[in-house]
Amino acid sequence: MSDPTDDVQKAIDADIYDERRKQEQIWGAQEHADEWWLAILTEEVGEAAQGVLHEHFGGPATVRYEVVQIAAVAQAWLERIDLRGVGALTERPVADANGSTSGGIAAQVGAGRSVNAPDIDALAERVNELLGDIVNLTEQSALIDAWEHEARVKIDYLVAIAKEAEHRNLLDSPYAKEGPK
Numbered sequence: 001m002s003d004p005t006d007d008v009q010k011a012i013d014a015d016i017y018d019e020r021r022k023q024e025q026i027w028g029a030q031e032h033a034d035e036w037w038l039a040i041l042t043e044e045v046g047e048a049a050q051g052v053l054h055e056h057f058g059g060p061a062t063v064r065y066e067v068v069q070i071a072a073v074a075q076a077w078l079e080r081i082d083l084r085g086v087g088a089l090t091e092r093p094v095a096d097a098n099g100s101t102s103g104g105i106a107a108q109v110g111a112g113r114s115v116n117a118p119d120i121d122a123l124a125e126r127v128n129e130l131l132g133d134i135v136n137l138t139e140q141s142a143l144i145d146a147w148e149h150e151a152r153v154k155i156d157y158l159v160a161i162a163k164e165a166e167h168r169n170l171l172d173s174p175y176a177k178e179g180p181k
Contacts (some may be wrong), residue, residue, distance in 0.1 A: 006072070012068075012071075014068050015068045016068055016071045016075060019069055019072035020072045020076060022046075023072060023076065023146055025071075030076060030080070031080065032080065034081075037073070037076075040073055041070065041074060041077065041134070044069050044073050044135075045064045045070060045138050045141060046141060047069070047136055048066035048070060048138050048141045049065055049138050049141035049154060050062075050145070051063040051065070051066045052138070052142045053149070056146075070134055073132070074130055074131070074134070075127075078127065084167065088094040
C-alpha cells in the first residue's frame with residue numbers, strides 16, 4: 001500500500017516540472033543576475049499573497065497555482081546558480097578518484113559523475129529553507145495587504161460620513177430652506 005503523501009509529492013513534482021517547461025517555452029533559457037531572480041521570485045510571492053486575499057474575500061482560488069509558480073521560479077534560479085558554478089553547494093570542493101578537487105553538484109554533473117546523497121540532502125535542505133522563507137514572506141505580504149484593505153475600507157467609510165455630513169449641513173442651511181432668491 002502506498003503512502004498518500006508519496007502520491008501528493010509526485011503530483012506536486014509533476015506540476016512544478018510542467019510549470020518549468022511552460023516557463024522555458026515562454027521565456028527560453030533565463031540567464032539573470034541573482035537580484036533579478038529575487039525580483040521575479042518576489043513578484044510571484046506577491047501574486048500568491050494576492051491569491052490568498054482573493055480566496056479570503058470570496059474570489060477565485062489561485063493560491064496553489066501561484067505557489068507552484070514560486071517553486072518553479074525557485075527551481076529555475078537554483079538551476080542557474082548550479083550551472084554557473086557558484087553558491088553554497090557548488091563552492092564546496094569535491095575530491096575525485098585522483099584526489100583533485102572540483103566544484104560541487106554542477107561540476108560533478110557536468111563531468112559526468114554522479115552526485116552523492118549528502119549533496120542531494122544538502123540541496124533538499126536548502127530548498128526547504130528557501131520555501132520556508134517564501135512562506136514567511138507570503139504570510140507577511142498577506143498581512144500587509146489585509147491591513148491596507150482594512151485601511152481603505154475605513155477611509156471609504158470616513159469619506160462617506162463626511163459626504164453625508166456635508167449633505168446634511170447643506171440641507172440644514174438657510175439657503176436650502178428658503179431656496180434661491
